[in-house]
Amino acid sequence: MKYSVKLCLLMIVMILAVSGFTPNIAKADSSEKTRKIEQFVEQQKKISKIPGISLVIVEKGKTVYQKGFGYxxxxxxxxxxxxxxxEIGSTTKAWEGDNVTNNNHSDSYQKLDSIVTILCIVVGYSGLFxxxxxxxxMRKLVRKQRIRTSLNLKRIILLCIHTLIVAAILILILIGLPWTFIKVWAPTSITVLLYSVITTSIIYxxxxxxxxxxxxxxx
Incomplete structure (x- = not known):
């Protein structure tokens, strides 16, 4: 009974820790992304000897970043x-050309964001499941409907397979993906999806x- 209670408490603590893992990382990533953007603007301002710049970033029709640099x-x-x-000058010519050439790219970007959002919901429900x-x-452990058992050959093999599957997923996401590119250029939903997969994998x-x-x- 004491072992079951301790195990249950440990699982609850780990689940709560995992559930709070994603928001904290997402917040840290947002701050890091902002720092990189500001560092880039300052570098370009210095290289081009521009006295002042006003930067606005709009995502899905909402202003997500706005700041002035210089004088x-x-x-x-x-x-x-x-x-x-x-003074806007002839800047609109570049905008118009960009709108004409990249209209299909924008549509594809929005479609990708919609698909990834759906995947986020699926992964989220899987984690909840x-x-x-x-x-x-854990309830069965507390009620002694399940008990602790020693590892036989079959359980050892299952443990190895189980560990390898989860390890492969985590290694692919944490090491195999171009995180620098994803954090700067990919839709925010992709970052959320990756952290959701990590959290769900740990729970699984x-x-x-x-x-x-x-x-x-x-x-």
Missing amino acids: ADVKAKTPVTSNTLF FILLTLKV YLFGLLLIFTKSDSK
């Missing part, structure tokens, strides 16, 4: 703000460990 009036030391007016199964197994692994190290009490 609107160098002599008066007037900083650039979101309300600073700039494994959490419920894990809680069900914990659920598998419970099944491998315990068995139904036949008494």
Whole structure:
């Protein structure tokens, strides 16, 4: 009984820790992305000897970033703000050309974002499903409907296969993917999907460990 209670408490703590893992990382990634953007703007401003720049980033029709760099009036030391007016000149020609040539790319980007969003929902529900199964197994442990068991050859093989599957998924995501490109250029939904897969994989692994190290009490 004491072992079952300890195991249940450990699983609850690990699940709660995993559930809080994704938001914290996403927030850290957002801050890191902002830092890289500001560093790039400052470098280009210095290279091109531009006195002031106003940068606005819009995602899905919403302003997600807005900041002024440098001075609107160098002599008066007037900083650039979101309300600073700039002469647009012939800049619209570049915008129009970009709209014409990249219209199909924009449509593909939106379609990709929609597909990935659906995948995020599927993965999220899968994680919730494994959490419920894990809680069900832990309840049986508390009620002594399942008991601890030693590892025989079959369970050792299952443990190895189970570990290799989860390890392969985590290695592919954490090491095999171009995270620098994804964080800067890919839709935000892709980053959310990857962290959702990581979280769900960990929950799935914990659920598998419970099944491998315990068995139904036949008494």
